[in-house]
Amino acid sequence: MENFQRVAMITGAASGIGKAVAVTLAEQGYQLCLVDLNQEKLDVLSEQLALKTAVMVQSGDVTNAEFIQSVVQQIEQRFGRLDVALNNAGMTSAAKAIADLNIQEWQQIMDVNVNSVYYCMHFQIPLMLKSCGGAIVNTSSMLGIIATKNRAAYVTSKHAVTGMTKAVALDYAEQQIRVNSIHPGYIETPLIEHIDHQFLAKKHPVGRLGTPEEVAELVSFLLSDRAKFITGSQYVIDGGYSIQ
Ligand SMILES: NC(=O)c1ccc[n+]([C@@H]2O[C@H](COP(=O)([O-])OP(=O)(O)OC[C@H]3O[C@@H](n4cnc5c(N)ncnc54)[C@H](O)[C@@H]3O)[C@@H](O)[C@H]2O)c1
Numbered sequence: 001m002e003n004f005q006r007v008a009m010i011t012g013a014a015s016g017i018g019k020a021v022a023v024t025l026a027e028q029g030y031q032l033c034l035v036d037l038n039q040e041k042l043d044v045l046s047e048q049l050a051l052k053t054a055v056m057v058q059s060g061d062v063t064n065a066e067f068i069q070s071v072v073q074q075i076e077q078r079f080g081r082l083d084v085a086l087n088n089a090g091m092t093s094a095a096k097a098i099a100d101l102n103i104q105e106w107q108q109i110m111d112v113n114v115n116s117v118y119y120c121m122h123f124q125i126p127l128m129l130k131s132c133g134g135a136i137v138n139t140s141s142m143l144g145i146i147a148t149k150n151r152a153a154y155v156t157s158k159h160a161v162t163g164m165t166k167a168v169a170l171d172y173a174e175q176q177i178r179v180n181s182i183h184p185g186y187i188e189t190p191l192i193e194h195i196d197h198q199f200l201a202k203k204h205p206v207g208r209l210g211t212p213e214e215v216a217e218l219v220s221f222l223l224s225d226r227a228k229f230i231t232g233s234q235y236v237i238d239g240g241y242s243i244q
Contacts, residue, residue, distance in 0.1 A: 007079040008223070009033045009071070011062050011120060012089030014041035016189030017139060017219075020212035021086050024220045026052045033075050036089065037061055054079075062089045062116035072123040082127040084223040087120040088139040092191060093153035106153050113157035114164070121168055125177060133176030135223045138165045140181040142238040158183075162234055169232030178231040180222050184215050185238025205240030 008025050012018035014036035022034055022045060031054040036042050039059035046055045056078055060067040075082050091112045094105065117138050128134030143151065144158030162181050169179040186192055186200045187210040201208050218237050221227055236242055 005029065005031060006083040007031045007033070007075065007081050009035065009075060009082060009085045009120075009124065011035045011087055011116070012139075014038040014045060016191060017184070017187060017212045017215045018086065018088045019045060020216035021088070021219045022049060024213075024216040025084075025223075026055070028220060028224075029053060030084070031079055032056070033058060033071065033079075035060070035062065035071055062119065063111040065119045065122075068116070068119040069123050072127055076127055081131045082124055082134065083131065084135045084137075085120065085124050086137050086139065086219055086223070087117045088137075089116060090139060090157075090191075093151055093157075095150045097150055098152040101153055109153040109157050110160075113154070114160045117161055117164060121164075121179070125168075125172060128177055129175060134178075135227070136168075136177065136179045137219050137222050138179070138181045140165070140183050140234070142183045142185050142236060142242045144181065145183055145234060145236065146242045165234075166232045173231055178222075178228070180227075180230060180233045180235060182215065182218060182222070183234055183236040183238065183242075185210055185236075185241040187212055187215055203241060204238065205244065208239065210237060210239060 008030040010018050010022050013022050013034035022032055026032060026049040033056050034042055035058045042057040042059055046057045049055045058071045093109045138161050140161040141158040143155045144162040147155045165179050165181040185204055189212055215237055218235055
């Protein structure tokens with residue numbers, strides 16, 4: 001019962017990896033704040049998880065700093081504390097070389113994939129410090145460690161998450177806040193539904209895509225006290241893709 005009554009904030013919680021983590025943490029007894037743009041999907045998930053734990057939903061855009069600030073304020077009002085967070089909402093970029101990528105597309109990827117992670121940690125950490133520590137996982141990608149063709153914006157954004165994670169881990173290690181990043185290969189979620197799955201599967205040495213539940217196992221470990229000596233680390237979960 002180590003996680004009993006702990007409070008978790010998850011962004012991008014209505015779908016894919018974020019949703020799988022919400023289900024896993026609910027089973028482990030965490031109280032949850034689920035954040036996403038998609039109110040309808042959040043409501044369905046919240047109804048399902050409310051049978052197991054206390055859940056609050058916050059629908060809004062993670063690129064809005066004031067929204068993130070108000071989410072954290074509402075967590076404090078409702079639960080009085082924040083123990084762990086998964087900063088996970090993200091989007092892919094169109095397949096384009098950088099000369100063809102327009103400034104609006106570039107900025108949108110940076111807003112959603114990078115700036116939102118800054119807003120989240122900026123507001124989460126002071127609340128975590130009030131209860132003397134916490135654990136954060138930021139969702140990067142294997143493309144936060146290696147590159148692929150025609151994805152300069154996404155690759156840049158996910159490398160930024162990798163670097164931000166290391167820097168913040170260093171700043172708060174002494175104050176018992178651990179910060180790690182995860183680096184998934186292709187995972188079966190709506191984010192990649194437009195890409196041919198058979199083609200993608202062949203690129204992974206294990207011959208298949210990952211599942212959101214497999215990523216949730218890793219995240220729940222990193223957020224737990226079982227990982228209390230782990231901070232500033234990059235956890236690759238990609239079926240061997242990036243070792244080739
Ligand atoms: N699926 C993959 O293959 C894969 C691989 C590596 C990394 N990732 C990363 O994992 C994270 C989660 O992706 P997923 O695959 O679960 O995708 P998904 O599309 O299933 O879920 C992403 C969720 O984020 C929400 N979201 C997007 N923009 C938002 C915004 N501005 N404000 C609030 N919510 C927003 C969406 O509504 C959606 O519910 C992303 O950061 C993605 O880059 C995914």
